[in-house]
Amino acid sequence: MSKTQVLDGKQLSLQLREEYKHAVEKLKGKHITPKLVVITVGEDPASKIYVGQKEKTARYIGFDFEWLTLKHSITQAELHETIEGLNDDPTVTGMIVQFPLPKHLSQVAVTEVIRPDKDVDGFHPYNMGKIVEGTGDLYPCTPRGILRLLDRYNIDIKGKDVTVVGYSQIVGKPLSILLANMGSTVTITHLLTRELHQHLIHADVVMVAAGSPHLVNEEDLKEGAIVIDVGINRLDDGKLVGDVDYEGVFDKVSAITPVPGGVGPMTVAMLMEQTILCACIQHGLNSEDYIDGVSL
Known part of the structure; x- marks a missing residue:
C-alpha cells in the first residue's frame, strides 16, 4: 500500500474558512x-x-x-x-x-x-518589492496558498532543494523568492529550460506551474520527492489534469497535491485571508491575533 500523502487543499480550505469566519466575528x-x-x-x-x-x-x-x-x-x-x-x-x-x-x-x-493596502491579489509593485525585501504582508495568493498548505501539513522546506517549473509574475517569480527567503535552495526552470529532467531528478521538492499537461513524469522525480502541482489543464476529453502525471508518480513521491482539489481551493482561501490582513493593516491591528500562522 502506498504511503504517499495527499495534500488536500480542498479540505484545508474548508477548515480555513471556519477560522476566517471566527476572525471576522472578532473584527x-x-x-x-x-x-x-x-x-x-x-x-x-x-x-x-x-x-x-x-x-x-x-x-x-x-x-x-x-x-x-x-x-x-x-x-x-x-x-x-x-x-x-x-x-x-x-x-x-x-x-x-x-x-x-x-x-x-x-x-x-x-x-x-x-492602493497597496487594498491589494488583495498581492500584485502591486510595492507588495512584490516587499517580498524581495523579506518584509511583505500581502503576497500573490497562489504562492501564499502553497506555503500555507505545506505549513499545515507540517512539511518543512528549510534547507531543501526545491525546483520550481514556471516563472510567471503570478506564481513562479514570487514563489521562488518566498522559498529562498524561507531557507530553501531554489532552482528556477521553465518550458525553455534545456535538460529539464536534470533539474528535477535531484530535487527534494518540485513545484510545477507551467500550464503544460503531464510535463513531469515518474522518471523525472527522485524517490520520496514532494510535488506541488499548480497546473490545471483541460484535455480534449474534458478531463482536468495538472502539469504532473498524478497517477504515474503517485507511488514514487512522499506527498503530492491533486488536480483539481489541491492548490486551486487554497488560492481562493488566500484571497479571503488577505482581505482580513488588509483590514488589520488599515486599522493598525496585529494580524496574528486574528489568523493563526499568518506570518509565513
Whole structure:
C-alpha cells in the first residue's frame, strides 16, 4: 500500500474558512466589517464562475461583498477612475480586478493604481518589492496558498532543494523568492529550460506551474520527492489534469497535491485571508491575533 500523502487543499480550505469566519466575528466586535470588491470587465464566462466562487466564500465568512461589472468598451482612464474611487472609499477593505482584461486595457497599469493596502491579489509593485525585501504582508495568493498548505501539513522546506517549473509574475517569480527567503535552495526552470529532467531528478521538492499537461513524469522525480502541482489543464476529453502525471508518480513521491482539489481551493482561501490582513493593516491591528500562522 502506498504511503504517499495527499495534500488536500480542498479540505484545508474548508477548515480555513471556519477560522476566517471566527476572525471576522472578532473584527466585527471592533466594529470592523471587511468588504471585498471584485471588478470584472466585459463578459468572460470563466471569470463569472471564478467570481461566483469568491462571492459565495466571502459571504459565508461574513464579508460585505460587491461585484462591479463594467462594460467591455471602458477606457483605461475610466477604469482607473473606478479603482481610485474604491481606494478612497473607507468602507472598502480590499479589491480584485479579475483578469484577463480586454486587450485594449493594460493589466500592469491597473495593478499599479490599486492602493497597496487594498491589494488583495498581492500584485502591486510595492507588495512584490516587499517580498524581495523579506518584509511583505500581502503576497500573490497562489504562492501564499502553497506555503500555507505545506505549513499545515507540517512539511518543512528549510534547507531543501526545491525546483520550481514556471516563472510567471503570478506564481513562479514570487514563489521562488518566498522559498529562498524561507531557507530553501531554489532552482528556477521553465518550458525553455534545456535538460529539464536534470533539474528535477535531484530535487527534494518540485513545484510545477507551467500550464503544460503531464510535463513531469515518474522518471523525472527522485524517490520520496514532494510535488506541488499548480497546473490545471483541460484535455480534449474534458478531463482536468495538472502539469504532473498524478497517477504515474503517485507511488514514487512522499506527498503530492491533486488536480483539481489541491492548490486551486487554497488560492481562493488566500484571497479571503488577505482581505482580513488588509483590514488589520488599515486599522493598525496585529494580524496574528486574528489568523493563526499568518506570518509565513
